[in-house]
Amino acid sequence: MNKVNSMEEAIRKYINDGDLVYFSGWQGSVPYAAAHEIIRQNKRNLRLIAGASCEVGDHLIAAGCVNEAYVSWIGNDVTKGSHAIRRAWQEGVPQKLVIHDFNNMGIVALLLGGCYNLPFIPIKGMTGSDLAENNSIIRYTKDPFSADGNSEVPIVPGLQPDVAILHVQRSDAKGNSHRWGALSLDQLAGMAAKKVIITCEELVSTDLIQHDPNRTLLPNVKVAAVIHEPWGAHPSHVPGYYEADWNYRKNVSGKACRTLETHETYLNEWVYEVGNRKEYLEHYVNQYGYSQLENLRLKDPILSQSVNYGWR
Numbered sequence: 001m002n003k004v005n006s007m008e009e010a011i012r013k014y015i016n017d018g019d020l021v022y023f024s025g026w027q028g029s030v031p032y033a034a035a036h037e038i039i040r041q042n043k044r045n046l047r048l049i050a051g052a053s054c055e056v057g058d059h060l061i062a063a064g065c066v067n068e069a070y071v072s073w074i075g076n077d078v079t080k081g082s083h084a085i086r087r088a089w090q091e092g093v094p095q096k097l098v099i100h101d102f103n104n105m106g107i108v109a110l111l112l113g114g115c116y117n118l119p120f121i122p123i124k125g126m127t128g129s130d131l132a133e134n135n136s137i138i139r140y141t142k143d144p145f146s147a148d149g150n151s152e153v154p155i156v157p158g159l160q161p162d163v164a165i166l167h168v169q170r171s172d173a174k175g176n177s178h179r180w181g182a183l184s185l186d187q188l189a190g191m192a193a194k195k196v197i198i199t200c201e202e203l204v205s206t207d208l209i210q211h212d213p214n215r216t217l218l219p220n221v222k223v224a225a226v227i228h229e230p231w232g233a234h235p236s237h238v239p240g241y242y243e244a245d246w247n248y249r250k251n252v253s254g255k256a257c258r259t260l261e262t263h264e265t266y267l268n269e270w271v272y273e274v275g276n277r278k279e280y281l282e283h284y285v286n287q288y289g290y291s292q293l294e295n296l297r298l299k300d301p302i303l304s305q306s307v308n309y310g311w312r
Contacts, residue, residue, distance in 0.1 A: 001174060001200055001253075002173045002174070003173060003174060003175050003220075003223060003224065003225055004173050004203070004226050004227070005041060005225040005226065005227055006227065006241060007033060007199070007227050007277065008037060008041075008276065009039045009225075010197055010224075010225035010227055011034065011037045011038055011041055011043075011197075012041060013223050013224075013225070014162055014163055014195060014197055014225060015038060015041075015046075015197075016162070017043055017044045017045050018044075018046070018047070019043075019046055019047070019161075019162035019163055020046075020047040020048075020049060020159065020160075020161045020162050020163075021034065021038075021047070021048060021049070021161060021162065021163050021164075021165065022049045022050065022111075022161040022164040022165065022168050022185075022189040022192075022193060023048070023050050023056050023165055024164070024165060024166040024184070024186040024189070024231070025050075025051075025056075025167065025184060025186070025236060026051055026182045026184030026185075027166070027182075027237075027244070028182065028184075028233070028236050028237040028238060028239065028244065029166075029167045029180060029181065029184075029186070029233050029236065029237075029238050029244070030056055030167065030233050030236040031056070031057060031165045031167040031199050031232060031233060031237075032059045032232065032233055032234060032235070032236065032280075033199060033229045033231075033233075033276075033277040034165045034167075034227075034229075034232070034233040035056045035059060035060055035165075036059070036270075036271045036277075037064045037276075038060065038065055038184070039059065039060065039065060039267065039271050039272075040064040040275075042065075042273060043065050044064070044065060044112070044173065045066075045183075046060070046065050046066045046067070046068075046070075046082065047066070047067075047068040047069070047070070048060065048061075048066045048068070048069040048070070048071070049069070049070040049071075049105075049107070049110070049111075049159065049161060049189075050069075050070075050071055050074055050160075051072060051073070051107055051184050051185045053128060053247070054081070055074075055253055055254070055257060057069065057071070057074040057082070057085065058082055058083065058085055058203040058215055058220055058251075058257050058263075059263075059267065059271070060110070061084045061085055061097060062084035062093055062094070062257070062263045062264070062267065063088075063094075063262070063267055063271075063273055064094040066097070066195070067088075067095055067096065067097055068097070068099075068100075069085070069097060069098070069099050070100045070102065070107065070110060070137075070159070070165070071099065071100070071101065071102070071105055071107070072101075072102050072104045072106060072107045073104075074202065078159050083258050083259070084257055084263055085097065085099075085262075086131050087260060093260060094108045094260075100135060100136070100137050101131055101134065102126070102131065102135065102156075103125055103126055103129075103131060105123065105125040105126075106123060106125065106131070106135075106156065107185060108128055108185060108188065108248065108264075109121050109123040109156050110156055110157065110158065110159040111159060111185055111188045111189050111192045112157045112158070112188060112192075113156065113157060113158020113159065114158040114160040114161070114192030114193075114303045115141070115158075115188055115191045115192040116158070116189065118260050119157065119158060120139070120155040120156060120157050120158060121155060121156060121157075121158060121251060122141075122142075122143075122153045122154065122155050122270055123138075123154055123155065123156055124197060124297040125152065125284070126138070126154065127154055129193065134282070137156055137157065138154050138155070138156055138297075139154070139155050139156075139258070139291065140152040140153065140154055140155065141153060141155050142258050143144060144280075155267060158186065158192075158195060159192065160192050160194055161189060161192060161193040161194065162193070162194050162195070162229075163193060163194070163196070163197060163224075164186075164189045164190050164192070164193035164195075164196045164197070165196075165197045165199065166186050166189075166190055166196060166197070166217065166218075166234055167198075167199045167200070167229075167233045167238070168198055168199070168200050168201075168217060169200065169201050169202065169203040169204070169238060169239070169240055169241065170200055170201060170204045170208070170209075171198050171200040171202075171203060171204070171209075171226050172201070172203070172204055172205060172206040172208075172209050172226075173203065173206075173226060174220045174223070175196070175198055175218070175220035175222070175223025175225075175226050176206060176209040176210075176216055176220045177198050177200065177209075177216065177217045177218065177223075177226075178209060178214070178215045178216060179217045180215060180239060180274065180304075181238075181239030181240075182204070182239075183217075186217070187217055187218065189215060189220045190222055191218065191222065193222070195222070195223075195224040196218060196222045196223045196224060197223075197224060197225045197227065198223055198225070198226045198227065199227045199229045199232045199233075200226065200228055200229065200232075201229075201230055201231075201232065201233075201238060202228075202230075203226070203228040206282065213309070230254075231275055231277060232277060232292075234281075234296075235248045235249050235253065240298060240301070241297070241298060242296040242297050242298060243296050243298065244294055244296075247292075248284075252266070252270075253264070253266060253270075258287075269283075270283070273288070281293070
């Protein structure tokens with residue numbers, strides 16, 4: 001079944017107001033293009049779950065798309081700021097943000113429970129910290145395997161995102177996708193999610209995917225839509241394709257987040273006034289030149305060794 005959609009079409013069909021949405025990436029392979037389309041379509045009251053998806057969350061919150069977030073870390077790792085998140089949480093601007101603050105293992109536990117369709121899962125890694133004390137999601141239950149049978153263990157619910165948006169290096173039209181480099185929580189989130197949107201650098205044949213089955217991220221039955229979106233993770237990096245645009249993240253998107261006014265100006269220029277990723281890239285080239293974009297593209301491959309999948 002061919003699942004190839006345009007970005008506009010996929011976001012319109014599969015992202016609904018109020019959805020719990022997971023955004024991929026651990027500083028790299030972050031689906032910026034998809035987040036920008038969500039902003040353009042003015043989706044509202046989304047609940048965000050993420051590991052370390054750069055400043056995508058900051059942009060979504062500044063645009064008024066998100067009012068609840070399950071996070072372990074989020075923001076611009078160049079400027080070390082999550083200014084829109086702070087404004088929404090502390091001042092209610094542009095709307096009040098509810099934050100469920102976890103460590104990294106806490107986010108893993110939420111998604112692990114969702115992946116295995118469990119109502120809750122025990123987690124001890126936050127015990128004794130102010131994260132546990134100030135987290136309204138955490139509950140406690142008796143541990144029947146403790147020595148006295150009465151010791152309490154903290155638990156968190158299993159979460160199943162309505163949609164996981166995952167950016168990958170390549171996918172076929174059915175949603176069979178290859179991803180390499182740091183997978184972060186993306187495979188787990190994809191398996192936990194009710195449906196998955198894949199954005200990819202390359203659209204390839206199923207035959208190519210089948211020649212390297214161990215690199216396949218998810219079974220294609222999880223995938224609702226595939227979007228061919230080269231540079232769809234810019235300004236983050238994608239292993240094998242391009243480096244992170246550190247200058248842009250520091251001096252353009254990073255600086256823009258500092259105040260509500262400058263963030264709105266950024267969103268107008270880089271999201272609302274460009275209709276899609278193609279226009280975004282054209283605007284980038286007009287501003288900084290094609291050579292600056294091209295310099296991000298990885299020139300010297302670092303190849304893995306081939307493997308033999310045959311047996312008798």
